[in-house]
Amino acid sequence: MPARNPAVASSNIVAQLKAVTFSYRNTPNVLENVSLTIPGGEFRYLVGPSGAGKSSLLRLLFMDTYPTDGSVLLFGSDVQKTNAKERATIRQKIGIVFQDFRLLNNLSLADNVALPRLISGENLQVAREEALELIRWVGLDHRINSAPQTLSGGERQRIAIARAVINRPKLLIGDEPTGSVDDAMGDRLLTLFEYLNRIGTTIILATHSKSLIDRFPHPVITLEDGRLIED
Ligand SMILES: Nc1ncnc2c1ncn2[C@@H]1O[C@H](COP(=O)(O)OP(=O)(O)OP(=O)(O)O)[C@@H](O)[C@H]1O
Numbered sequence: 088m089p090a091r092n093p094a095v096a097s098s099n100i101v102a103q104l105k106a107v108t109f110s111y112r113n114t115p116n117v118l119e120n121v122s123l124t125i126p127g128g129e130f131r132y133l134v135g136p137s138g139a140g141k142s143s144l145l146r147l148l149f150m151d152t153y154p155t156d157g158s159v160l161l162f163g164s165d166v167q168k169t170n171a172k173e174r175a176t177i178r179q180k181i182g183i184v185f186q187d188f189r190l191l192n193n194l195s196l197a198d199n200v201a202l203p204r205l206i207s208g209e210n211l212q213v214a215r216e217e218a219l220e221l222i223r224w225v226g227l228d229h230r231i232n233s234a235p236q237t238l239s240g241g242e243r244q245r246i247a248i249a250r251a252v253i254n255r256p257k258l259l260i261g262d263e264p265t266g267s268v269d270d271a272m273g274d275r276l277l278t279l280f281e282y283l284n285r286i287g288t289t290i291i292l293a294t295h296s297k298s299l300i301d302r303f304p305h306p307v308i309t310l311e312d313g314r315l316i317e318d
């Protein structure tokens with residue numbers, strides 16, 4: 088096998104966990120010596136039983152929390168060695184769909200979706216237009232004037248997905264992003280994710296849905312009891 092140029096190879100790595108152990112305050116280890124490399128352009132599922140540590144692993148990947156031991160690298164930077172400004176730059180490259188959606192109830196749906204665009208410096212009118220386009224795409228234009236708290240779980244999830252993708256993130260992290268929608272909508276959302284993946288977004292989706300993986304096959308990372316299981 089030809090020798091790889093290590094500088095080139097490593098520059099294409101979007102996310103990396105090196106011997107990561109993680110525990111919440113006063114809990115046993117939730118992740119145990121997990122090492123994982125996600126090259127740019129990949130689409131991977133993260134699976135494992137409830138409580139295996141999937142959401143915790145994803146939280147490490149968007150710097151919602153930090154490893155107890157070992158290190159997390161995002162776009163080549165060790166996140167614990169970055170300053171606040173560097174972390175903000177990294178966060179702008181990441182889109183997240185949370186397991187519990189986390190919409191802001193005091194904003195309109197369009198502004199919920201537009202928010203990451205505004206934060207990255209786009210003007211309000213353009214950001215709102217892009218938000219409306221995505222809201223149409225996830226099939227919710229008829230709910231455009233609804234308050235977020237009046238949406239069903241699946242509708243909230245679709246808004247959360249529109250918000251996560253509006254900045255065309257380099258890395259899209261989804262924690263059961265289709266857990267609350269029916270199969271037809273799940274397929275539509277996966278089609279959107281695959282489109283983003285084709286134009287360069289690296290994707291990591293935690294899911295419990297085997298049928299989703301069958302319908303949209305991509306490599307699978309399996310966690311069990313905080314440990315990575317080799318395929
Ligand atoms: N904030 C927290 N404080 C303490 N323990 C936590 C916290 N969040 C999660 N845990 C524990 O960490 C372990 C892993 O939880 P995690 O949410 O990562 O699992 P999961 O694989 O995402 O499960 P699910 O499929 O149910 O979403 C569980 O034992 C859970 O109880």
Ligand SMILES: [Mg+2]
Nearest residue numbers: 141142186262
């Ligand atoms: Mg979870």
